[in-house]
Amino acid sequence: MTDLWRLTAHEAHEKLRAREISAVELTESILARVERVEPRVHAYITLTPELALEQAKDADARFAAGTATPLTGIPVGVKDLIVTKGVRTTAASKILENFVPPYDSHVYAQLRRAGAVMVGKANMDEFAMGSSTEHSAFGPSHNPWDTRLVPGGSSGGSAAAVAAGECLVALGSDTGGSIRQPASLCGNVGFDPTYGRVSRYGIIAFGSSLDQVGPIGRDVEDVTTMLDCISGHDPRDSTSNPEPVADLRHYLGRDVRGLRVGVPKEYFIEGMEPGVTARIEESLALLEGLGCIVDRDLSLPSTEHALAVYYIIAPSEASANLARYDGVKYGFSDHSGGSMWADMEATRAHGFGAEVKRRIMLGTYALSAGYYDAYYLKAQKVRTLINREFEAAFQKYDVIVTPTSPTVAFPIGAKVDDPFAMYLNDVYTLPASVAGLPALSVPCGLSAGLPVGLQIIGNFFDEPRIVQVAHAFERACGFANRVAEL
Amino acid sequence: MSLTAEEVLHIAHLARIALTGADVERFTPQLSGILAHFATLAAVDTEGVEPTAHPLPLSNVMRADFVAPSLTQAEVLANAPVREDGFFRVRAVLE
Numbered sequence: 100m101t102d103l104w105r106l107t108a109h110e111a112h113e114k115l116r117a118r119e120i121s122a123v124e125l126t127e128s129i130l131a132r133v134e135r136v137e138p139r140v141h142a143y144i145t146l147t148p149e150l151a152l153e154q155a156k157d158a159d160a161r162f163a164a165g166t167a168t169p170l171t172g173i174p175v176g177v178k179d180l181i182v183t184k185g186v187r188t189t190a191a192s193k194i195l196e197n198f199v200p201p202y203d204s205h206v207y208a209q210l211r212r213a214g215a216v217m218v219g220k221a222n223m224d225e226f227a228m229g230s231s232t233e234h235s236a237f238g239p240s241h242n243p244w245d246t247r248l249v250p251g252g253s254s255g256g257s258a259a260a261v262a263a264g265e266c267l268v269a270l271g272s273d274t275g276g277s278i279r280q281p282a283s284l285c286g287n288v289g290f291d292p293t294y295g296r297v298s299r300y301g302i303i304a305f306g307s308s309l310d311q312v313g314p315i316g317r318d319v320e321d322v323t324t325m326l327d328c329i330s331g332h333d334p335r336d337s338t339s340n341p342e343p344v345a346d347l348r349h350y351l352g353r354d355v356r357g358l359r360v361g362v363p364k365e366y367f368i369e370g371m372e373p374g375v376t377a378r379i380e381e382s383l384a385l386l387e388g389l390g391c392i393v394d395r396d397l398s399l400p401s402t403e404h405a406l407a408v409y410y411i412i413a414p415s416e417a418s419a420n421l422a423r424y425d426g427v428k429y430g431f432s433d434h435s436g437g438s439m440w441a442d443m444e445a446t447r448a449h450g451f452g453a454e455v456k457r458r459i460m461l462g463t464y465a466l467s468a469g470y471y472d473a474y475y476l477k478a479q480k481v482r483t484l485i486n487r488e489f490e491a492a493f494q495k496y497d498v499i500v501t502p503t504s505p506t507v508a509f510p511i512g513a514k515v516d517d518p519f520a521m522y523l524n525d526v527y528t529l530p531a532s533v534a535g536l537p538a539l540s541v542p543c544g545l546s547a548g549l550p551v552g553l554q555i556i557g558n559f560f561d562e563p564r565i566v567q568v569a570h571a572f573e574r575a576c577g578f579a580n581r582v583a584e585l
Numbered sequence: 586m587s588l589t590a591e592e593v594l595h596i597a598h599l600a601r602i603a604l605t606g607a608d609v610e611r612f613t614p615q616l617s618g619i620l621a622h623f624a625t626l627a628a629v630d631t632e633g634v635e636p637t638a639h640p641l642p643l644s645n646v647m648r649a650d651f652v653a654p655s656l657t658q659a660e661v662l663a664n665a666p667v668r669e670d671g672f673f674r675v676r677a678v679l680e
Contacts (some may be wrong), residue, residue, distance in 0.1 A: 447602045460600055477629075
């Protein structure tokens with residue numbers, strides 16, 4: 100078998116379990132694929148082939164010993180803001196270019212415990228601030244469907260790696276759409292779980308009331324398996340939630356007849372690409388065909404304010420979180436200033452990229468004396484209104500369905516100099532993030548040859564319902580495990 | 586909401602980021618433009634609405650206070666740009 104990189108993780112697991120293939124063979128197939136396509140995709144900041152082969156050997160030993168899990172021997176990509184002991188972790192920033200963490204994040208420790216194989220650290224927008232992966236200090240990633248286009252962001256490297264066959268499944272992180280939007284643009288499934296479902300211990304912080312880790316994969320089953328592996332309470336993250344964790348795999352292959360699907364009017368806006376509108380309309384018809392009760396009368400009037408709320412709250416939190424990069428304890432340090440404060444200002448001037456500086460300044464402004472009430476406090480109050488509307492909607496509906504992104508993948512360079520145009524990419528993903536709700540993007544077809552994503556939003560901790568609907572939809576739609584040929 | 590170059594320099598100073606003249610020219614209209622889009626929030630009626638700091642109501646999360654292994658001094662200092670005798674070395678804070 101030469102094309103093992105084309106397998107989904109669950110297909111690979113079946114072959115590993117039946118001893119048709121070894122984990123070393125699977126990893127070698129991925130590494131050969133990486134060698135062939137990575138120069139055109141640039142999905143990774145750091146590749147870890149020696150570590151991968153070592154982990155693959157351990158995985159084969161676990162299959163021999165009968166202690167394998169569904170992720171044992173599965174090659175994964177890990178977004179480069181997920182701290183990995185002994186493996187450079189940069190958050191795609193020059194300021195962390197040489198940072199080698201002395202400890203493991205909770206999620207990577209879970210992957211290691213499960214016996215997964217790490218291919219490398221995936222590219223991203225610097226500190227997860229962006230929607231195209233162009234704001235990486237290491238250069239942009241390219242969309243495997245058409246390398247002139249962006250893969251989305253900020254987890255663009257993770258999504259591109261999955262779509263290009265450079266790993267089978269990957270971890271990303273989502274603050275305002277950073278898993279769902281790149282998954283949509285690369286034809287993958289991306290799952291942003293409920294805030295607090297997955298521990299943020301060892302995740303380089305951006306917006307602490309919004310950040311959440313989640314999987315990107317080639318089908319619903321793979322992201323379900325991955326989310327099962329990383330979910331659960333972790334006392335090292337005080338916002339990690341003690342709610343019991345459901346076995347999500349249990350909700351695969353279930354009937355969706357009678358489930359109530361709300362479709363909010365406010366998500367069908369001017370500027371949405373006609374091809375996207377068409378695929379979403381077909382998707383709604385497909386869900387009706389599966390027996391769902393699709394209701395288009397849902398109105399979430401505060402939706403229009405989610406963008407402003409998010410782009411005040413996230414930068415405010417970022418301005419506090421990124422204050423730690425002072426050139427003293429770790430990371431890049433510029434000693435040319437001549438005094439302590441001047442060194443710190445030089446370190447941050449030369450260590451951060453333009454988008455990170457913009458967001459730190461926006462947040463600093465929104466929190467500063469005289470503006471706090473008008474910006475930060477106001478945004479937090481409107482956040483409450485957004486939450487209330489979702490709360491009321493989930494009294495009536497099991498899930499809410501919307502497009503993931505108003506457009507398909509756009510050309511590299513098209514929006515990079517217009518920050519606000521870039522922010523608009525997240526217009527459909529921001530509301531669920533602001534509310535802390537779980538949401539998944541599943542491919543629903545192509546527009547002009549490029550993937551379109553359908554977003555399924557669930558109530559707090561109702562990941563099971565999302566899996567149920569997404570899996571039924573995926574089967575009916577027939578779009579799963581599409582690897583870009585390149 | 587339009588920012589002046591002086592305001593942008595003041596914000597950058599609060600955020601401890603040195604800006605060049607070219608940075609100020611670039612960031613001033615960009616930040617002003619973004620803030621202008623936020624002005625719509627002012628019109629939203631939030632009378633009597635409590636602010637949300639976190640999506641889920643967890644409060645006063647405590648853990649047991651026990652002694653556990655932590656990182657060694659060498660591990661903690663391994664990434665330090667300048668270290669000396671087991672310390673992080675910084676410039677004088679008070680000149």
